[in-house]
Amino acid sequence: MRKYIALCLCLPLLVCVSPSPSSAETGAPIILPASAPEAGATHRVIWPTQPEILYELQVSDDLDKWETVTGFPAHAASLAQQHLFDPAPAGWFFRVRALDDQAPRIVDRFPADGDFAVGRFSAITVVLADATGVEAASITLTVDTLGTFTTGHSALAFFDNTLVFNSGGHSALGDYGETVTATLEVADVLGNAAAYEWTFDLEREPVVADNLFVFGSPAAMQTGQDVGATPARALLAERMTMAPAGAPDDADPWSLESVADDHLIIAYSGPAAPGFTADTLVCNFTPNSADEIFYRLVTAVSDDPESGRLTLHTEDAALEDFIEDGSLRLSGDAMVFGEDVFGQFVSPQSLTTRLAFDPLGFDLSDVELVNTGALTLSFDKLVWTFTPSLEAAFEFRGFRLRRMHTEANGQFRTEIRPRLTIAQSVSSQSTIPLATIKRSFYLGAIGPVPVWGEIGLSVNAVLSYDLSVSGTVAGGVAQNMTLSFGARYDREQSPALRWHRSGILHPAELDPITATVAGSASGSARLVPAFEITYLRLARVSANVDPGFEVSGEGVVSTGGTSPAEWTMKANANLGLGAEIIAFDLGGVEMQVKLFEHVWTHTQPVPGELHFTRHPQDMVVAKGDTAVFSAAAAGAEPVRYQWFQEDVPLPGATGGDLILEELSQVGDIDYVAFAPGGSSVEDLDHHELFAALRNKTPYDA
Numbered sequence: 001m002r003k004y005i006a007l008c009l010c011l012p013l014l015v016c017v018s019p020s021p022s023s024a025e026t027g028a029p030i031i032l033p034a035s036a037p038e039a040g041a042t043h044r045v046i047w048p049t050q051p052e053i054l055y056e057l058q059v060s061d062d063l064d065k066w067e068t069v070t071g072f073p074a075h076a077a078s079l080a081q082q083h084l085f086d087p088a089p090a091g092w093f094f095r096v097r098a099l100d101d102q103a104p105r106i107v108d109r110f111p112a113d114g115d116f117a118v119g120r121f122s123a124i125t126v127v128l129a130d131a132t133g134v135e136a137a138s139i140t141l142t143v144d145t146l147g148t149f150t151t152g153h154s155a156l157a158f159f160d161n162t163l164v165f166n167s168g169g170h171s172a173l174g175d176y177g178e179t180v181t182a183t184l185e186v187a188d189v190l191g192n193a194a195a196y197e198w199t200f201d202l203e204r205e206p207v208v209a210d211n212l213f214v215f216g217s218p219a220a221m222q223t224g225q226d227v228g229a230t231p232a233r234a235l236l237a238e239r240m241t242m243a244p245a246g247a248p249d250d251a252d253p254w255s256l257e258s259v260a261d262d263h264l265i266i267a268y269s270g271p272a273a274p275g276f277t278a279d280t281l282v283c284n285f286t287p288n289s290a291d292e293i294f295y296r297l298v299t300a301v302s303d304d305p306e307s308g309r310l311t312l313h314t315e316d317a318a319l320e321d322f323i324e325d326g327s328l329r330l331s332g333d334a335m336v337f338g339e340d341v342f343g344q345f346v347s348p349q350s351l352t353t354r355l356a357f358d359p360l361g362f363d364l365s366d367v368e369l370v371n372t373g374a375l376t377l378s379f380d381k382l383v384w385t386f387t388p389s390l391e392a393a394f395e396f397r398g399f400r401l402r403r404m405h406t407e408a409n410g411q412f413r414t415e416i417r418p419r420l421t422i423a424q425s426v427s428s429q430s431t432i433p434l435a436t437i438k439r440s441f442y443l444g445a446i447g448p449v450p451v452w453g454e455i456g457l458s459v460n461a462v463l464s465y466d467l468s469v470s471g472t473v474a475g476g477v478a479q480n481m482t483l484s485f486g487a488r489y490d491r492e493q494s495p496a497l498r499w500h501r502s503g504i505l506h507p508a509e510l511d512p513i514t515a516t517v518a519g520s521a522s523g524s525a526r527l528v529p530a531f532e533i534t535y536l537r538l539a540r541v542s543a544n545v546d547p548g549f550e551v552s553g554e555g556v557v558s559t560g561g562t563s564p565a566e567w568t569m570k571a572n573a574n575l576g577l578g579a580e581i582i583a584f585d586l587g588g589v590e591m592q593v594k595l596f597e598h599v600w601t602h603t604q605p606v607p608g609e610l611h612f613t614r615h616p617q618d619m620v621v622a623k624g625d626t627a628v629f630s631a632a633a634a635g636a637e638p639v640r641y642q643w644f645q646e647d648v649p650l651p652g653a654t655g656g657d658l659i660l661e662e663l664s665q666v667g668d669i670d671y672v673a674f675a676p677g678g679s680s681v682e683d684l685d686h687h688e689l690f691a692a693l694r695n696k697t698p699y700d701a
Contacts, residue, residue: 060095318538384459
């Protein structure tokens with residue numbers, strides 16, 4: 001498939017905009033490498049590109065005969081290519097062809113390279129992409145434990161760029177704990193071919209502690225336990241298929257009556273209590289609430305035959321104590337539970353390979369948070385939501401957690417639009433609780449041992465202000481992003497814990513500042529959420545995204561309106577990560593990442609004068625990330641925008657926002673900058689970072 005871009009240049013190009021944000025204003029990375037102009041060149045042709053794709057530029061003077069321009073085809077090194085030229089009297093016509101010289105590439109696959117705890121009868125799925133199309137007949141998949149397969153085999157199917165190998169449950173990918181190597185050979189319709197190889201580890205055969213009793217399991221029901229008939233318990237009982245549910249006719253019935261912090265009470269109606277003894281590990285497969293989930297060791301037993309009550313005195317135990325060997329990956333057995341007003345589980349939802357949660361967060365729009373008489377703080381909008389889905393895998397060896405992988409990703413939104421009304425001077429700081437949310441989830445079982453988790457969110461607002469004004473100040477920001485974060489733990493590696501995070505910013509919505517104020521003011525409102533994923537009695541991964549909003553400035557009220565005034569607002573958010581593995585000291589492993597920062601100002605200008613109301617801000621981003629620049633201007637006439645890079649207009653960049661995605665380094669490195677001694681680049685704030693950049697040194701020094 002050939003893609004054409006036809007460009008007709010018969011007259012000199014003229015771009016007339018007001019204003020014209022330049023590269024110096026935006027701090028944008030180089031996206032258009034400079035070209036050496038031809039002798040007398042006065043024109044240039046520019047076209048958008050995708051890095052590493054091959055492009056051919058052709059020229060014609062009659063739209064009939066086309067010739068390839070010297071220097072092309074050429075691989076794009078950035079987001080645009082250009083060609084400088086001196087036009088002929090009759091004009092030139094140019095066209096651009098994107099040439100596919102790349103083999104099909106893998107954009108997603110399961111199992112991924114390095115995965116573990118993969119089910120022995122799992123399907124292998126590979127999603128491919130290619131500019132001209134994948135040739136299905138070229139595909140061969142080799143699974144070293146099973147052999148080589150083509151799309152003519154019933155176990156291998158290819159549709160809509162997705163390859164699926166599924167034996168239908170007839171053949172396992174290998175033995176328990178075996179490492180499997182998969183090799184994919186594939187070509188596109190033009191013959192560009194590639195081979196991909198990756199490995200993954202299969203699930204380990206479960207081996208659990210000998211002194212184990214699982215409430216709600218088939219073995220427990222065989223002794224006479226009645227688990228009740230609540231929907232949650234019934235659905236959980238269906239998950240345990242190791243033995244038929246139900247007690248034999250000669251078993252005396254009993255039930256788990258209550259769960260306390262340090263003991264369990266069993267109610268029985270037979271002549272003797274169930275035969276529990278000290279030094280027994282106990283856990284619960286069929287809880288009816290989060291309070292009934294436990295992993296404990298029985299330390300003592302006391303019986304009251306008259307009341308038919310048996311008390312098991314207990315202490316907490318780690319999940320590692322229950323499992324000698326085995327592994328678990330999130331699968332179709334997983335469920336997430338809601339709770340009724342009494343905290344009882346309701347509406348269990350079955351899932352597939354990911355746990356998908358409802359949005360976590362709050363909306364306190366149009367709510368007054370502070371009203372002291374001297375000051376009223378309300379929010380036209382105050383929204384914080386994160387809609388996560390969860391992936392998880394665990395592996396145990398020798399009663400120790402050997403490996404763990406957990407990742408949460410989803411859509412994050414924050415919208416903060418405060419309104420301050422001040423009657424007199426006031427200064428204060430306060431913390432206000434906003435929301436507490438908790439959800440329990442069941443991941444699956446290793447042998448008879450269930451693995452439970454909990455996802456929780458608590459949010460506080462921290463307010464600070466120092467005001468010597470009268471009047472009202474308002475503004476705001478809304479920011480959406482796709483956020484992913486997680487951790488991979490391997491006890492035998494150094495470091496044992498490695499973080500993963502990524503995010504895609506969408507254009508921010510920045511409100512213009514409105515102020516009718518006499519005096520000066522400064523204040524901030526920051527949300528402080530605590531977001532935790534806990535695998536009960538095993539591990540915890542915590543995260544917080546703390547969007548903040550600051551306003552500062554001063555103004556003088558005069559007859560007919562506000563005269564000279566200057567107000568600044570700043571909105572930002574940071575991602576903080578932390579982790580804890582029970583029975584293993586990680587040394588306080590934490591990670592801090594700045595997600596975004598927006599700064600914009602309001603200056604009372606001369607009426608009708610063309611001026612910026614929001615300037616682009618410098619930023620430094622990591623390779624592969626996205627940069628978003630914003631600008632706004634006002635004047636007597638309608639304002640048009642054109643963004644430039646190195647005095648070159650960027651194609652299509654004619655709005656207030658400029659979004660640069662998947663940035664890569666362009667050009668040679670001439671200078672390097674270093675953080676001050678005792679600190680790292682990640683720890684520097686905005687001003688310290690650019691101070692370091694100003695003190696750059698030659699790269700080859």
